[in-house]
Amino acid sequence: MPMTKVQSFQEDCAVLAQEKLARGKLTRRQFNQVMTALGVVGASGLLADKAMAQAAKEIVMVNWGGVAKEGWEKFYAAPFEAKNPGVKVTVDTSGPSTGKIRAMVESKKVTWDVIDASVTSAILLGGMDMLEPIDYNTVKISDMMKGFAYPFGAGPYSFSNVLIYDASKFGNDPPKSWVDFFDFKKYPGKRMLRRDANCMFETLLMGDGVPMDKVYPIDVNRGLEMLKKVRKDAVYWQSGTESEQLMRTGEAVMGVLWNTRAKILQEETKGKLKFTWNQGIIQPTCFSIPKGNPAGPLAQQLIASTCANVDGQVGLLGFLGNGPTNPRAAEKVPADLKQFNPTDPANAKLQLVFDGEWWGKNYNDVNQKYLDTVAG
């Protein structure tokens, strides 16, 4: 995977799972539990579907590579295949970047059916008429948490941008908000920000004292002014691994990063590094369908299946740390995992839900300004 461009959360999940596996931290227990559950589903599904005798069909799902492929195959593809005999779900790991989707749709040579996109790129591509709208007759809106269903994307997992801090330095009076985060007098040291405007303006504005419910619509100029004040005291990450590394080596004493990475750091350092859900910015991923996809409406059914499959979502939380997006999933999460679930009711109520609509309209322009201002 190229390390040179800003990595999306979706890309990072792939890397993350690989690292976990390498460290031998992947528990097969949850995996096997869920697989047993799936086996039951598979058996009953098989009987019902034999009569349907569907023509052999393939659906290609595309993610960002690594061991996330394994997670997708077990928690997304296998349950769907079990219920729909004759349908083969392939997980392709080439990375569905916004640019690639555009090139594919424009050249009318679409080979992908379901892509793992960010909300921003789903809205961007949707606005350019490059995605099929999600059919909410097939995908059950009741399977989606509030604010997580988009016209051009519905995703079965979520993630959050959270605050992490060095508890060995600030443990007595830990930072509780983005205002604390940018208080360099009280908490001296470098801050770690992401080199992408997405979620950083929310952080900057709340840091400048904007209350959580007044963040949207984003006041871009105010955010940029705030960035100018703090940019010299910050380091910037582009990939999830880098965000871990900057905190681990102590180059930053406080930072914004994805909850999946925060969990690893907190566990690995036995609480020396600690993260809080307070004022985290939570967003779903978007499973989207490129316009003119080869499998047609079958792709809608696959998305519907991943959003409805509570066990699969809980399984993926254990596997990669991604939060379920089905409102019925939280209660099924094992007790020891609840504290790491971004969509657990106790955690969700502390966070801000990302406004994808605003970002879809403004990302291009605002991100350029953000990158230019970071470069100073």
Add this chain to the structure above:
Amino acid sequence: MAASSPAKAPRMRGDQLRRFYWLLVMPAVLMMVGLYFFPLAKVLWISVTEPVPGIGNYAKLITSESVHKVLIVTLRICVITTAVTLVLGYVLSYAMVQAKGAWLRGLTFFVLLPLWISVLVRAFSWVTLLRSNGVINQALLSAGVISEPLTLLRNEFGVIVGMVHYMVPFAVLPLYSNMRGIDLRLIAAARLLGASPWRAFRRIFLPLSLPGVVASGVLVFIFSMGFYVTPALLGGGRVFMIAEYIGVQITQTINWGLGTMLATLLLVCILTLMALLGRIVDMRKLFGAA
């Protein structure tokens, strides 16, 4: 005439021969047109048609502050990198010309060694060395030379260090091949006629080595303009150069008009420099043809 005609007889006539040669290169030409020039033309086409037809993207060269900034930063870094690389490359090449046997082999090996190491590995090694609690700062701190860690990374300094490291072999190779062609007896003659070592170098060796310097300089400058990985990693987001800027426009924000305009600009600059270079030195010699 009589003497040369028997030799000519079995050959094809001049224009026949030329046609035969064209036939031989045709597959390569067709491949280049289909797989290289055609897509390239499409890139140029996008730059004048997107988002609306016209030269709106090129107008940004004058109007957009963001584009100005990236061009200035790129130019500044390329000029400094080229200058530093040339000085280092010149010293190394000079030493190689003077060296013999094991010394020459050793020098050549260590000049070429970085070429075989991935650019990513090299960039990450520099991160380890240069970061605020990295090897260099730790050493200087414990030696008491400095009291606060120096900022060696995530700024233009770090990027230039990484780029110079990458470029030195590319400067050494043309310089060395040029210097080897210089008759060292000329220096001896100058010394014999009473010139000091410095004077002999300045008046004889340096002017004779200038074509190599120009060739190396242009090569290094052209390569520097396209740097992507090194600035992205060692600049830590604070150093935004043109290649990365284009990358953002193409893959992330799908602002293809702006991205292809800048790509076109880069291409035009490089072709211009190549044309200039071609007038100064024999390109075939530079790229290794006998």
